[in-house]
Amino acid sequence: MDAKMDTFQDMTMGDQSLKGEKFCPWKLVQAYPYRFIDQYKQEKVQKLFASTLFKNRTWDLFCLLDPGKTGRNPLLLVPSAQFMEHLKYVNSHLNLQLGIPKGEAGENFFATFGDLDTPLPRFLGRASTSAAVPELKLRIHRLPIDDLAHLSTAALKNYRVKMDKLYESLKDRAAIKAATARKKMERQKSYGRMIKRAQIYLGLRGRLGDPPSSDITATDWNVDMPVPFKAEGSIRFVSIDIEAWEHSMNVITEVGLAILDTQDTITVPPGRGGYGWFPLIKSQHFIIEEHKDKINYRYIQGCPGQFNFGRSEFVGENETGKVISKIIGDNESPDQRPVIIVGHAVSQDLSYLKKLGYNIWQAPQFIDEMDTRSMFQYLEKTTDGRGLKTICERLGLLCRDFHNAGNDATYTLRAMIGIVFRQMMSNSKGQKKESSTPLEEDEWSDGIMDDGGPPQKSAE
Structure with missing residues (x-):
């Protein structure tokens, strides 16, 4: 001392x-x-x-x-x-x-x-x-x-x-600046904890204290084998994307959902970058009947008719909330397993769900949320948020027809998988481990032996 x-x-x-x-x-x-x-x-x-x-x-x-x-x-x-x-x-x-x-x-x-x-x-x-x-x-x-x-x-x-x-x-203003800096640091660290929780849900990382506690990151694991850890419960990842009309953001035109069930992934080798799990994703695309003629073109090029993962369905605006409820769940659902919501800038999509008549905060299945924009910021150690297309390109994902809600929901879920694998592989042998990052990068990490902590979801 x-x-x-x-x-x-x-x-x-x-x-x-x-x-x-x-x-x-x-x-x-x-x-x-x-x-x-x-x-x-x-x-x-x-x-x-x-x-x-x-x-x-x-x-x-x-x-x-x-x-x-x-x-x-x-x-x-x-x-x-x-x-x-x-x-x-x-x-x-x-x-x-x-x-x-x-x-x-x-x-x-x-x-x-x-x-x-x-x-x-x-x-x-x-x-x-x-x-x-x-x-x-x-x-x-x-x-x-x-x-x-x-x-x-x-x-x-x-x-x-x-x-x-x-x-x-x-x-x-110095004290305020210092407090702001501390909050920024904690926010950045929370992005890394988000990635770690996703890895745990998928069986790619162990919890602290779980055997074998000597290696919670499975750095020597072969991606052509089933996951190295027992997945934490039976969990569904549900990715959400909602398209709104450029002339009035209160007018919702499309809803996309993509689901990955850990009951399916547990026995399937993920392969390089998690690509082996992509076929397990079940995608759905709903076009709001009353607004099917409202197609964005001024700022982004909408393409509601180009869903690449199945057949689009038309649904009435007043019925959309019930349709979503059947997929994600509510108190009456037969499937009460935990749901992890995934989105790109996810808070906006959650607020849109409420406008459609589905209050996700009242769903007992909803326990945690993943934001691919934040997760990718952690991956690149940048304070700049990237668009979904940029993230997919940098992860090497082959994607097309963005701004179709069904496609974007699927790409968002694929991006989450890609991010957790990219981060996991960055800690593999022969590369710099998180625990040995330079001191000036400590603002991003709580260290490799942090397991992500308990589930986190935003307040209503």
Whole structure:
């Protein structure tokens, strides 16, 4: 353990720090790469700084209550020495010489307390993960409240000025930027967890703790053999695509559905890129009878008459919800097995389902959702969302007649399969494994031994 951290290891919640100990506001730590770094260095510093904030590192959190009557949140502090250790780590990995700004801005990184018997920061606890910080903040109300009544007028004034100065140092957009960056990082990691859950549902990955726990990724598996892991339950993937009229997005013209049942895939070798499973996909295409003459041409070229995977069906607008319900399921369905909804920018298609009279959030079968746009962003480590056609081309999938809802639903499901195989193969022997990615890429990954976590679906 670092010698500087030994100073605090025996402290218990509520203990006061030593007089003269130097502290830095926690928000200032988080804001550092956004406020005090040259613009041309910012991107790489921000990535590494945030992604390694808790990498083999523990922070001792202290707290001071606002002495004013302003309703400001308590001031969360960490020892300045711990911040400097993290800065040293960043410098060594990026070969930089980042430091503390000069003048008054730099003084806020080394604040001391206790002059003239004013309050000292009180120990909250130790945080070795980002999730531990909000948990420790819940303890604040249990801390003793310092009595300021015995302070002289001058001491109280000086203490309030010092605290106002620290609060003022946090009053800009830096904290918001840092929070936005953390949310972005978590969102990007969730894309990777989505891929991992899909792999587990398909029997391509094991859960943590499941035998053999030594290899949950089956890097040596032959794709011409059945899947290496027992699929997690009997699950149906249902891909959705809905076409709306370009002159009024409230007018829905086509619905496409494509279904892949893991009861079918479990004994069929997927082959290279999962192509062996493509014939197992059952596709359906519905044209809304009342809007069959509304064909898009201005921004995209619609082709409702060119369904490549069967025969299109015409259905009345008021009956569409019931037709969809029979496929996906509801409380009355004989098939109550879990359904994973797949889509490209899936949230929009889910909202369109509701307009058609089918509220998927009321279907007990619906447990998880996959978004191929997000999954492909993770695959390419890019913040740019790609169109379905681009994704299919980059995956090497032979596709034609896009913007037919039945075709697009099928291509979306094929793309999901292609993505999970491409990601799985990227971890095979002889290639760079996720766990050994450069530190600057950590914002995308929780590591190869993360299993995707529990199912996730959007709120209604």
